[in-house]
Structures are given as structure tokens and as C-alpha cells.
Amino acid sequence: MSGEDSKIESMMQEKRLFAPPPAPADTVSAKSMAEYEEWYRQSMDDPEGFWAQRAEELIQWDKKWDQVLEADMVKPEVKWFKGGKLNVSVNCLDRHLANGRRNKAALIWQGEPEEDVRVYTYQMLHTEVCRMANVLKKMGVGKGDRVAVYLPMVPELAIILLACTRIGAIHSVVFAGFSAASLKSRMQDCEAKVLVTADAVLRAGKTIPLKPNADEALAECPSVQNCVVVKRGGNEINMQQGRDTWWHEAITADGITADCPPESMDAEDTMLILYTSGSTGKPKGVVHTTGGYLTYAAQTCRWVFDLKDDDVYWCTADIGWITGHSYILYGPLALGATSVMFEGVPSWPKPDRFWQICDKFKVNIFYTAPTVIRSLMREGTDWPNKHDLSSLRLLGSVGEPINPEAWMWYHEHIGKSRLPVVDTWWQTETGGIMISAMPYATPLKPGSATKPLPGIDAAVLREDGSEAAANEGGHLVIRRPWPGMLRGVFGDPERYKKTYFSRYEGIYDPEDGSRKDEDGYFWIMGRLDDVINVSGHRMGTAEIESALVAHKDVAEAAVVGAPHEVKGQTIYAYVSLKSGVNPSDELRAALRTHVRKEIGPIATPEFIQFADGLPKTRSGKIMRRILRKIAAGQTEEHDFGDTSTLADPSVVDTLVAGSKEFI
Ligand code: 6R9
Numbered sequence: 001m002s003g004e005d006s007k008i009e010s011m012m013q014e015k016r017l018f019a020p021p022p023a024p025a026d027t028v029s030a031k032s033m034a035e036y037e038e039w040y041r042q043s044m045d046d047p048e049g050f051w052a053q054r055a056e057e058l059i060q061w062d063k064k065w066d067q068v069l070e071a072d073m074v075k076p077e078v079k080w081f082k083g084g085k086l087n088v089s090v091n092c093l094d095r096h097l098a099n100g101r102r103n104k105a106a107l108i109w110q111g112e113p114e115e116d117v118r119v120y121t122y123q124m125l126h127t128e129v130c131r132m133a134n135v136l137k138k139m140g141v142g143k144g145d146r147v148a149v150y151l152p153m154v155p156e157l158a159i160i161l162l163a164c165t166r167i168g169a170i171h172s173v174v175f176a177g178f179s180a181a182s183l184k185s186r187m188q189d190c191e192a193k194v195l196v197t198a199d200a201v202l203r204a205g206k207t208i209p210l211k212p213n214a215d216e217a218l219a220e221c222p223s224v225q226n227c228v229v230v231k232r233g234g235n236e237i238n239m240q241q242g243r244d245t246w247w248h249e250a251i252t253a254d255g256i257t258a259d260c261p262p263e264s265m266d267a268e269d270t271m272l273i274l275y276t277s278g279s280t281g282k283p284k285g286v287v288h289t290t291g292g293y294l295t296y297a298a299q300t301c302r303w304v305f306d307l308k309d310d311d312v313y314w315c316t317a318d319i320g321w322i323t324g325h326s327y328i329l330y331g332p333l334a335l336g337a338t339s340v341m342f343e344g345v346p347s348w349p350k351p352d353r354f355w356q357i358c359d360k361f362k363v364n365i366f367y368t369a370p371t372v373i374r375s376l377m378r379e380g381t382d383w384p385n386k387h388d389l390s391s392l393r394l395l396g397s398v399g400e401p402i403n404p405e406a407w408m409w410y411h412e413h414i415g416k417s418r419l420p421v422v423d424t425w426w427q428t429e430t431g432g433i434m435i436s437a438m439p440y441a442t443p444l445k446p447g448s449a450t451k452p453l454p455g456i457d458a459a460v461l462r463e464d465g466s467e468a469a470a471n472e473g474g475h476l477v478i479r480r481p482w483p484g485m486l487r488g489v490f491g492d493p494e495r496y497k498k499t500y501f502s503r504y505e506g507i508y509d510p511e512d513g514s515r516k517d518e519d520g521y522f523w524i525m526g527r528l529d530d531v532i533n534v535s536g537h538r539m540g541t542a543e544i545e546s547a548l549v550a551h552k553d554v555a556e557a558a559v560v561g562a563p564h565e566v567k568g569q570t571i572y573a574y575v576s577l578k579s580g581v582n583p584s585d586e587l588r589a590a591l592r593t594h595v596r597k598e599i600g601p602i603a604t605p606e607f608i609q610f611a612d613g614l615p616k617t618r619s620g621k622i623m624r625r626i627l628r629k630i631a632a633g634q635t636e637e638h639d640f641g642d643t644s645t646l647a648d649p650s651v652v653d654t655l656v657a658g659s660k661e662f663i
Pocket residue numbers: 276321322323397398399400401402423424425426427428429449510511512524525526527533536537538
């Protein structure tokens with residue numbers, strides 16, 4: 001049985017059920033399944049009343065909305081809290097200065113070196129954010145302008161994002177693991193006015209220069225007038241006079257004060273853009289707006305993590321991804337919580353770094369990705385057992401389906417068989433968690449994200465739009481608008497409609513496969529489009545293919561995901577070379593380096609199979625279904641299904657023979 005089949009098989013047969021622990025008296029999440037069901041019912045009977053109440057309870061508005069929801073899902077055009085006014089930084093900072101949390105830790109930052117710890121109280125963070133907002137203003141940045149952010153996990157990353165929201169500028173974070181070319185195309189697409197970056201990234205004991213990538217990108221981004229540079233590595237870098245400024249100099253410059261009145265924003269003003277991979281073409285700039293995004297991030301944080309004032313909460317994501325945006329920064333800070341931010345990696349200096357940090361700060365709530373669990377699982381239980389993990393009370397998972405084996409390990413060895421493990425399904429586009437257990441209410445089934453949160457009308461549909469029967473696989477969809485949903489693809493309304501609302505009219509299509517079991521639990525099966533998920537990082541096959549074919553020796557390339565024990569999926573590339581070019585290991589290495597440079601290390605193909613021909617239909621479309629099977633080692637003839645539309649069926653045999661080198 002191949003890896004993929006055994007994974008699906010084990011999920012289909014998963015019958016274990018774990019009762020949730022008794023709800024603490026002060027829980028801010030549902031106390032019982034009955035309470036969850038009651039909330040869910042209310043949210044479906046009266047969505048507007050339901051969300052109006054949430055927004056009123058959780059958010060401080062400068063002006064209340066005139067209309068809760070104005071939605072046309074066919075067009076599509078969705079507006080939440082229309083006419084309402086608010087400022088995100090006020091909600092995340094100022095109001096906590098007045099409500100008794102002024103001296104509470106907002107961020108606990110653990111640097112890569114053990115001794116590098118910085119704690120920011122709400123007051124301290126407020127001061128830094130206001131100063132930085134004034135720096136941006138001095139650079140001519142105002143409401144609606146775009147600020148690109150290309151930073152490692154340093155506190156300045158949190159500060160700059162909040163500073164943007166203070167003055168109504170739109171931030172667009174580019175994960176620091178992306179290449180110069182990726183940064184460039186994103187900055188060009190959103191026409192950024194300012195870039196904030198660092199001299200280097202500290203990672204696994206190494207200092208990796210970052211500024212040279214920024215320089216390379218900036219050379220072709222005329223819209224960017226200023227570049228602010230955080231000193232992290234202390235390495236020698238180029239500073240371009242007139243364009244580049246050190247962060248520490250800018251923020252302490254004459255005239256920069258901590259007094260920065262917040263810009264009162266419309267609920268539907270764009271708050272942020274985050275680029276994410278799609279099945280075709282270049283990455284899409286997912287647009288989130290102010291009122292809906294913040295309300296949704298804050299509310300889901302309460303429901304799923306039961307965040308309370310005393311908690312130390314740690315989400316291990318990078319702020320370069322949506323998980324870090326919603327669940328390191330905006331959700332927790334809107335609630336006035338204490339959020340841990342970590343610069344390093346799970347395996348360095350030893351594979352117990354995460355557990356050691358949990359012990360050090362007495363973390364209560366821990367949110368990570370299945371890929372992390374799987375890689376740490378391989379290192380054995382001695383590592384977690386070396387540390388006191390008794391402060392933990394809730395565990396979470398995000399980014400890809402968590403296989404029951406990893407779920408059980410997490411539950412038993414980190415949760416000591418007493419803690420709930422909430423598996424949270426959502427996307428960059430959804431702004432926040434959509435399907436997840438409520439920790440003290442929902443009975444858990446390992447490998448299932450369980451049920452939709454209140455307000456989320458999730459279903460599994462067949463191709464023809466009818467609802468799938470229990471346990472029948474189909475398309476996961478969301479049938480009604482929710483406050484955190486994306487409002488567009490930056491600069492491309494057509495693509496917004498086509499990508500998300502065209503399969504089923506008026507219904508949001510996340511492009512994930514799922515089934516719903518007889519108890520109404522969702523079992524997410526992964527992406528249906530040409531997107532692969534490597535260690536929770538989402539990449540379009542088209543992006544990697546276009547990087548490969550940009551190489552002078554490559555004629556054609558097709559990229560698929562192959563099942564991988566730790567990473568979930570790994571990148572498998574089929575490459576046809578130009579005639580006269582000979583395949584070699586050197587060329588393979590060169591192609592890998594090339595992709596790293598074009599996109600970034602996370603996109604590097606693990607396997608490159610040279611192939612004379614690719615399986616194509618007569619109309620010229622590559623049949624990826626076949627390539628996926630080969631990469632998964634499923635190479636019996638019946639595995640391939642119908643191959644009659646292939647222009648040349650013999651290429652399949654050649655490819656299977658060639659794949660034996662890897663599988
Ligand atoms: C938050 C985030 C989104 C895609 C999504 C799906 C996969 C995320 C999952 C999951 C199964 C889960 N995904 N969480 N699949 N179970 N709990 O990861 O956003 O980077 O946009 O990726 O990740 O395929 O469509 P993003």
C-alpha cells in the first residue's frame with residue numbers, strides 16, 4: 001500500500017472518540033456540546049444578530065455600523081459592519097492601557113539565542129508602535145498606501161504591522177524564506193511605497209544575509225522610496241544613501257515622538273494583503289478588511305483557544321503566514337492576551353527547543369503544525385519528557401491534515417492523554433479558523449477537524465452541486481459569508497470571482513476535498529487544485545514549474561506533491577530537457593539551486609526526474625493525476641484509471657521505469 005493510500009485508509013478507519021476535559025468554570029469557549037449547538041443554531045437563524053453581538057462585545061468601535069451585512073455572493077461583493085469605524089492598533093493596544101492591562105506582557109519574544117528574550121508590555125508596545133507609525137508618516141506613508149515587510153521573527157515585525165494599522169496603511173508581509181524574485185513580484189504587484197527588512201535572519205545557529213535579497217528586489221521596484229532595515233545579524237550590508245535607513249536610527253530620530261493619533265478606518269477599508277499560491281499564474285494578493293477580519297480573528301481565538309487573561313499562549317507559526325497574522329498578533333492582542341513569539345526552529349540546538357520554551361515560560365496553550373509534530377515524533381519521547389509540560393492545558397494543530405498517528409502522539413506525549421487537541425481547518429482566504437473543535441465541548445476524533453464554528457455554513461458537495469451523502473468525498477464549501485472572508489484578490493476582481501466563486505454559483509470554494517461522517521464531523525482530505533502543501537507551506541505547482549522552465553536547459557516541467565512522512569508532501573518535479581542537453585546529477589543540483597533562487601528554499605524540489613515526454617491529453621493538457629500516482633509509487637496499470645485521452649500512452653511506462661530511481 002502506498003503512503004497516500006495508507007493515510008486515507010487509516011483516516012477512514014479511525015473510530016476512536018475522546019471526550020473533552022471538563023470545562024473550567026471561567027471558560028470563554030463553549031462549556032458543552034449543547035451550548036455549542038445552541039450558538040450554532042443562533043448563528044444560522046440570525047447571522048446578522050449573531051455577528052453584531054460578537055462585534056459589539058469584542059471590538060471597540062469609533063462609530064457603530066449602519067448595516068451588519070450587505071452581501072451578494074454571486075457578484076461577489078460582501079461588506080460587514082458597513083459604515084462602522086475603528087482602528088486596529090487602538091483595539092490591540094490603546095484600550096488595554098485603560099482597562100488594567102497596561103503593565104501586562106503583550107509579547108514575550110524568544111530569540112534564536114537562548115539568552116535573547118524581550119518582553120513588551122502593552123504600554124511598551126504602544127510606545128514603539130506609535131513611534132514607528134510616525135516614522136512611516138514622515139516617509140510620506142498614509143492611509144491606503146502599501147508597506148511591504150520582509151523580516152525574520154523579530155519584535156519589529158509585530159511593531160511595524162501594528163504601526164501600519166495605526167495610520168491606515170496596508171501591510172503586505174513576505175515570508176523571509178522567499179527569494180529576491182518572489183519579494184520583487186509581490187512588491188511590484190501591490191506597488192509598495194516602503195519596504196521594511198533586516199540585515200540578516202538568524203537560523204539554526206547561522207547568520208543568513210537578508211538585505212542582499214531586498215537590494216536585488218528593490219533594483220526593480222521603483223515604487224519603493226524608502227527601505228527601513230532592522231539590525232539583527234550585525235553582518236556587513238549595503239545601505240543605499242537616500243533610500244535606506246536603520247530602524248534604530250529612524251525610530252529615535254529628532255521629531256519622532258510616541259504621540260500618534262490613530263486613523264479612524266472604515267470597517268471595509270483594506271487592512272492587509274497577503275500573497276498566497278494558487279493553481280495558476282502568479283501568487284494572489286488576498287485582501288482582508290479592517291472590521292470583519294479583526295472581529296473574526298478575535299472571536300475565533302476565544303472559541304478555539306479559550307484565551308483568558310492569565311494565559312501564556314504560543315503559536316509557533318511565522319508571521320509571514322496568515323496563521324501568524326491572526327493567531328500570534330491580531331487575535332491574541334485584540335483580546336489583551338500574552339502571546340509568545342519565537343525566532344528559531346524546533347530542532348535547534350536540540351530537538352527539545354519547543355518543549356524547553358513551553359517549560360521556560362509555562363505556556364498554557366500551544367498551537368503548531370502537523371509537520372512539526374511528525375518531525376519531533378521521530379526524535380522520540382525523551383525530549384519532551386525532559387521538561388515540565390504541566391502548565392499546558394490546550395493543544396492545537398493547523399496547516400494540513402493531521403494524521404491520526406501524529407494526533408495520538410501529540411495527545412499522549414505532549415498532552416499526557418489529558419489535553420484536548422484542536423485540529424483547525426482554515427486558509428489565508430478565510431482570515432481565521434473555520435472548522436475546529438471547541439476545546440471543552442467537542443468530543444474529538446483523531447484526524448478530524450470536527451465541526452464548523454458558529455456562523456460557518458460548511459458543507460460537502462458533489463460536482464453537480466448536490467450535497468454529498470455521509471462519508472462520501474466531495475468539495476468542501478462555505479455557503480454563507482463570514483466576517484473574516486477575503487474581500488478580493490488585489491487588483492484582480494475577475495480572478496477573485498473565478499477562483500473562489502465559479503465552481504458553484506454564490507458559494508465559496510476553498511478547493512479542498514473533504515468528507516463528512518455520520519456524526520457531521522469533517523475529514524479534510526487536502527487540496528483538489530494544483531497546490532501542494534509542504535510542511536504546511538502552500539505552494540502552487542505552476543510557480544515551481546515556471547521557475548524550472550525559466551532555466552536555459554529546461555524544455556518543460558510538471559510538478560506534483562508526493563506523500564512524505566514528515567512534511568506531509570514533498571516536491572516531485574518531472575523535467576524534460578531541451579534537445580542536445582544531457583541529464584546529469586550536476587544539472588539536477590543546478591536546477592535545485594535555480595528554484596531556490598527564483599522562489600525560495602521551501603520550493604526546492606526533493607526529486608527531479610528527467611523525462612523525455614510528459615503524459616498529455618490530445619488537447620495538450622498534462623495529466624497530473626498520472627504524475628501524482630507515479631510520484632506516490634502507485635504504478636500498477638489499474639492505478640492510472642482511464643488513459644485513453646492520452647496522446648501517447650507509452651510515455652507512462654517510460655516515466656514509471658524512470659521513477660524507480662527515487663521510489
Ligand atoms: C491556515 C493555513 C490553507 C490550506 C487549506 C488546506 C490546508 C490548513 C488544515 C488543512 C487539513 C487542517 N489546511 N489547515 N488541511 N486540516 N487543519 O494553513 O492557511 O497557508 O492558506 O493554507 O492548508 O488544504 O486549503 P494557508
